[in-house]
Amino acid sequence: MTAGPQPQANDFPDERDWLSLPAPEISPRFVDETVARILADRRWPEPENEPASLPQAALAAFAPPAASPDFVASTLATVQRDRHANWRSLLARYVAPEPSPDFVRRTLRALQREQPAPVTARHPLRLLTLALTAAAAVLLAIAIWPTPRGRTLEGALVAALPADAAMRLSPAPVATLVSLTDTANDPFALPHVVPDRAARWRQRGRP
């Protein structure tokens, strides 16, 4: 290997040298020739130079083959198959991630730990609700239970009381005194005062 002369940094021409290079000779016909070539390349139909169209009758002689009768049906079926295949391939791109064994183990452990609590403990209000609902149902049944004909609440009270109850329970002091005196003399005596409505009703019911 022989060592040649080392290139000097100032061997490369200076910018001024490049700028002072002489310009190439341009043919005086350059512009005309270029324009002529452009025009020649851009020749398109003009009234004076457009070639006449080929006769349509002659062109029609080069006729394409007719499509087979089942072309449309088979093409539609092919398009359908292609669409389905395309959908399948699109859907196949979505791959559901597989859970790791650790994830499965932790999930199972958590499920085992979480035993179902008894109903009473988990829902204390549910029992109260059930009791209230039952009581309401009983009251409703009593309220709407059909009573014997003619037997009203007032009648039931009168039947349950002694005949002079109205007198004895009356807030009037005279009625009370008379009632006490009469009862002492004759336990079966009727009161001497005008009986109230309840007493009259009771007497009417006696034989």
Added chain:
Amino acid sequence: MIDLPEATVRKAQQGDQTACRTIVEALHRPIIATLFRFLGPRWRGEIEDLAQEVFLKLFRALDRFDPARAKFTTWMYTFVRNHCFDVLKKRHLPTTSLNAGEQDSQRELPDDRELRPQQHAENSELGQRIGEALGQLGEDQRMVFILREYEGLDYGAIAEVVGVSEGTVKSRLFRAKEALRERLEPWLRAGA
């Protein structure tokens, strides 16, 4: 040029089967015709498969179609054009046979049963010649010519389909017509 109601396209975008059928029924003829004319008679046996591939691409992208940006049929021709170029690029097969056999030329006959025998034969030969001449055009010129002369697209729509300016479309069409006229002159004169 066929046009489809916007409502049909919208329903198809929502997966309506009837709308999808309407689209296939309306567009399969121009798609098959464009593929066949661009790729040439040698692809006759595969034209329906190729058309199905175009429909598959079209329906896969249907959700992206925006009626505010283009007409549906213009959008559809973009798929046809791209598929044509894809096919040529991937399969490396010639688009047309300059030595097309008699069998091919017989099979590509149009439905001209009402023509007189002599006219039938002339038409068959002319069709074969047009196919060959189209195959000799460059792919860009051929596509522009087919979209304009056979499918009836306007310059703006062709420019959208091909992805070039209207000026370039006109230029390509001009050159294609010139080349075809030159190659087909004897048959056109005989036909006239």
